[in-house]
Amino acid sequence: MTYIALDTTDLAIAAILLIANGLVSVWFRLGLERTLAIAALRMVVQLAIVALALRFIFSLDSALWTALFALFMAAAAGYEVVSRQERRVTGVAATALGAGAPFFAGLVATLFATTLVIGPDPWYAPRYVLPIFGMMLGNALQGTSLVLDFITSAAVRERAAIEARLALGAGRYEAVDTILRRALTTGLMPIVTAMATTGIVALPGMMTGQILAGVDPVEAAKYQVMILFLVAGSTGMAVVAAGLGAVLLITDDRHRLRLDRLTRK
Known part of the structure; x- marks a missing residue:
């Protein structure tokens, strides 16, 4: 079983599509660009913390x-x-x-x-x-x-x-x-x-x-x-x-x- 590992650059490239959503919000004056940015940042931080916590818990098997x-x-x-x-x-x-x-x-x-x-x-x-x-x-x-x-x-x-x-x-x-x-x-x-x-x-x-x-x-x-x-x-x-x-x-x-x-x- 193999998989292709992702690095920070790959994630940054994927974020371009999210930036496009922000531009749509600005263009149509939806006012969602700040909400999108906060939600994306919150998601990344939360997943990073959870991933590290799960790695720790998996190693303990407790x-x-x-x-x-x-x-x-x-x-x-x-x-x-x-x-x-x-x-x-x-x-x-x-x-x-x-x-x-x-x-x-x-x-x-x-x-x-x-x-x-x-x-x-x-x-x-x-x-x-x-x-x-x-x-x-x-x-x-x-x-x-x-x-x-x-x-x-x-x-x-x-x-x-x-x-x-x-x-x-x-x-x-x-x-x-x-x-x-x-x-x-x-x-x-x-x-x-x-x-x-x-x-x-x-x-x-x-x-x-x-x-x-x-x-x-x-x-x-x-x-x-x-x-x-x-x-x-x-x-x-x-x-x-x-x-x-x-x-x-x-x-x-x-x-x-x-x-x-x-x-x-």
Whole structure:
């Protein structure tokens, strides 16, 4: 298995296309050039730090360091989920939900993969656990963000209808049933679209990376199929947990709608 190593010059050449985006922003007065530059710089710094950290953790092959890094990833995911909400629920419960839903879903899918599907020795080998967990966490984070944002925004928009149902004796989940179902559909749509278009419209990043590293395309495709199945499962668990939890956060035990708990971004 061989691959072509990249140096700093190669990365600089690839960045020309990003600079072209900045020029488009300037030409059309979009005001995105600063945002693009910051995002690109942040990406490079974050990947460099993560790459060095993974190299260190891989060399240790320690379950403790693997777990600590996974917890750090989950904490960062929780921050991202909360920061993306247009209307967010105040208090630590919202942050716990934003971090807990993708973490739990990603953990279950990762353990399922390493213990029952791939079976590395040891099962907690960071070279397998952390990349898989990162993919599960990233997709579950996206689904969680979409669900929470949809439910909070829809609750404000459809307040009168929800309160009317509650006044007629409906429980909290019954009153927001339509909103919850639409939110879950929204949260699952990215992975459904990804599975439907993979292989025809686009080659996913993992499969492309393996092929570039010299892996046989058929073997790379097998791994990609496995990952998409796992991503679908973890995303489903995350969006359901986030949706049910969000309903609890915007209502109380007396089945009242509590929009006073929301704060605008």
